[in-house]
């Protein structure tokens with residue numbers, strides 16, 4: 176997570192200065208095709224870039240809107256989270272009672288169709304959610320703690336909006352996945368025992384030896400003029416996104432180390448891309 180801070184001291188919400196004790200988090204997405212943080216967060220701090228329309232939210236505005244954080248793109252295209260209100264200050268994000276209890280963040284939407292951008296901001300949002308849960312002792316799986324704006328509406332705590340699940344749905348994910356991913360991050364990392372390490376190393380050695388044996392057999396067959404083995408069956412077309420796979424890896428479904436890499440590759444996936452996403456999530 177790349178957490179930065181630019182508090183909206185000129186927004187009327189900050190000036191109102193009402194405090195809350197956070198009981199949860201509301202996940203929003205902006206509903207406009209503009210992934211750049213500078214649209215909402217300003218003035219330029221050298222990383223955001225210049226908003227030439229001057230319409231960021233750190234100023235008196237006709238609309239009463241203000242959230243605790245934004246996730247989106249910096250001027251250099253990398254992803255960051257900007258804290259824009261003190262966490263314990265009442266935000267104007269829900270148009271309902273969720274303002275009194277929940278910390279809020281907006282993810283800057285793009286055109287909603289780019290899976291790479293979605294995966295990047297989603298991973299950032301998972302880390303950010305885990306950070307807030309840790310900081311305020313929140314249980315991400317407890318009912319009503321982490322809500323999408325659309326879910327807060329169903330509970331009568333917020334205005335009628337479809338964010339962020341209208342976007343999540345397009346990328347095969349949901350608020351349930353989000354809560355589970357935040358929860359996974361909060362689990363203490365399990366340390367491999369000495370016995371497990373030895374088992375793993377032996378398995379890796381057997382695997383490597385089997386590979387060498389296969390190579391040697393192939394060479395022998397070539398030398399003996401045997402007909403070459405038929406080409407392996409085409410790899411099945413990968414059907415899961417990198418994000419889905421990273422989640423499965425974290426859930427232990429693909430094993431570990433060299434074994435995980437081999438299995439992912441055998442299933443037709445890019446093991447390096449999956450590993451990169453896992454690294455972002457942990």
Ligand SMILES: [Zn+2]
Pocket residue numbers: 202203204268324336338
């Ligand atoms: Zn919203």
